[in-house]
Amino acid sequence: MEIEKGKTFKYLKEKREVSQQAKDQLKEFNRMKKSILEALKEGELTIIALSEKLNMPEPEVVYYLMSLVKYGFVATGEVDDMDEYFTYKIKQ
Amino acid sequence: MNGPSNQLNFDALVVGGGIAGGEAALNLASTGYKVLLVEKELSIGGKMIMLSKVFPTLDCAACITTPKVSEISRHPNITIFTSSEISSINKIAENNFEATVVRQPRYVVIEDCTACQLCEQACPVSVPDQYQYNLVGRKAAFIPFSIASPKAAAIDIENCVLCGACEKVCPTNCIDFTQEVETFQVNAKTVILATGFKLFDPLMIPRYGFGLYKNVITSMQMERELAPTRPFNTVLRPGDGKVPDKIAYVLCTGSRDATIGNPICSQICCMYSIKQAQLLMGALPMADVTIYYINIRSFGKGFDEFYQQAKGMGVNFVKGKIGKISEQGNGNLTLRYEDINEGIVKEADHDMVILSVGVLPNQDASDFFGQDELQLDPYNFIHQTDVLASPALTSIKGVFVAGTASGPMDIPDSILSAGSASSEAISYLIQE
Numbered sequence: 059m060e061i062e063k064g065k066t067f068k069y070l071k072e073k074r075e076v077s078q079q080a081k082d083q084l085k086e087f088n089r090m091k092k093s094i095l096e097a098l099k100e101g102e103l104t105i106i107a108l109s110e111k112l113n114m115p116e117p118e119v120v121y122y123l124m125s126l127v128k129y130g131f132v133a134t135g136e137v138d139d140m141d142e143y144f145t146y147k148i149k150q
Numbered sequence: 151m152n153g154p155s156n157q158l159n160f161d162a163l164v165v166g167g168g169i170a171g172g173e174a175a176l177n178l179a180s181t182g183y184k185v186l187l188v189e190k191e192l193s194i195g196g197k198m199i200m201l202s203k204v205f206p207t208l209d210c211a212a213c214i215t216t217p218k219v220s221e222i223s224r225h226p227n228i229t230i231f232t233s234s235e236i237s238s239i240n241k242i243a244e245n246n247f248e249a250t251v252v253r254q255p256r257y258v259v260i261e262d263c264t265a266c267q268l269c270e271q272a273c274p275v276s277v278p279d280q281y282q283y284n285l286v287g288r289k290a291a292f293i294p295f296s297i298a299s300p301k302a303a304a305i306d307i308e309n310c311v312l313c314g315a316c317e318k319v320c321p322t323n324c325i326d327f328t329q330e331v332e333t334f335q336v337n338a339k340t341v342i343l344a345t346g347f348k349l350f351d352p353l354m355i356p357r358y359g360f361g362l363y364k365n366v367i368t369s370m371q372m373e374r375e376l377a378p379t380r381p382f383n384t385v386l387r388p389g390d391g392k393v394p395d396k397i398a399y400v401l402c403t404g405s406r407d408a409t410i411g412n413p414i415c416s417q418i419c420c421m422y423s424i425k426q427a428q429l430l431m432g433a434l435p436m437a438d439v440t441i442y443y444i445n446i447r448s449f450g451k452g453f454d455e456f457y458q459q460a461k462g463m464g465v466n467f468v469k470g471k472i473g474k475i476s477e478q479g480n481g482n483l484t485l486r487y488e489d490i491n492e493g494i495v496k497e498a499d500h501d502m503v504i505l506s507v508g509v510l511p512n513q514d515a516s517d518f519f520g521q522d523e524l525q526l527d528p529y530n531f532i533h534q535t536d537v538l539a540s541p542a543l544t545s546i547k548g549v550f551v552a553g554t555a556s557g558p559m560d561i562p563d564s565i566l567s568a569g570s571a572s573s574e575a576i577s578y579l580i581q582e
Contacts, residue, residue, distance in 0.1 A: 070327035105391035125287030
């Protein structure tokens, strides 16, 4: 196969199959990203509130939310009066 | 297919690109010897480059490591192979070692990558970031961490979905999915083993609840939470994102414990826990920090003063052995422990627990050698044949050991050990 610079992924795609685990991970991340960003559209939320709204375990919300902060989709808001929980909002 | 360019000649082969291997390579290179530094990770710098600060000076670890790593990377006498492992080393004669080195493809041409991170932004995949100890995600096209050396992207091929998004946005066309595994035959006159140590996996002590209770974390995870390049905006519980205010440290997790097969002291967990406690009190001034210990071993220069300083700052020290950790409904944790001074069992509640994990041997090096057996000590660290007079000597003449490959030690001792190994190696090279 002729290898075109900038499109070498096609070469590896011919030789190697993408694992089901990699496909599932991508699907799960996209699902979580969509759910979290959708929930935050209505306003800032804490992790506890997000977890209740999405009916998802809190540790999972922490992991995906913090990943979305890292990737620049979400920004950290203010901490509550007890200095315990931060809110999170969609990054403008 | 491998051609003649895969036959390489060096004066010294240094295995392991952590602080000890890097220091040894630098010493040899500065003396005029040609060095091949082989590192299995995507970046050199070892575990030290991942730390927040160092004890007892509280200097920024990155501020010390980065110039060193940069010097190693730019030294004309040092060739660095990352993502590479030794498959064998054979001693043919004195000053003549033959090694086989296998380099995994990075799928990025390092020299052409500008670390612009556009590939990271374009990559749709997110998987746990091993460099943040799985507290947060990273992309499949990624730069390992901000101070990585080489600072270049890499493709995690196991998790890549081969969508081509990274290649489309790469301004220098440095992503190359045609790269394959390469095998190199290396001739070297001497070998330095700086293969480092492994951290104890607390899953081996189920009664501590690590993996089950999300607010029980390891000291390396806390190290990342305290670092400037941390995974969260501040120190948070991974269980629910709460800012913790009652934090416990469990010292000797996986060390001084014959029941899990590691009866020796880690030499570092007292001091790094005291360091983290001080940093936590700076980051969270209202937090209570309690350290549960068997003995505090503050044996080094300035260590006891550092311990006293932590006490003065209000860190609570409890001489107690933890029996069990259990979780309450709100994610808080109950520690059941034996108060060693009073001889009674007590319970205490905390909202986050840090397991100060111990040091285990990395036995990789023992598999490198064929006919020349590399001897290990009773704890499976590399045996030092003359520990008092020439601590870098191993059971194979011409092969030297540096840093924690020979046993638990802190950073200054690792650097001293690397100095010893490089001096011994230079003496051996001169005798050629």
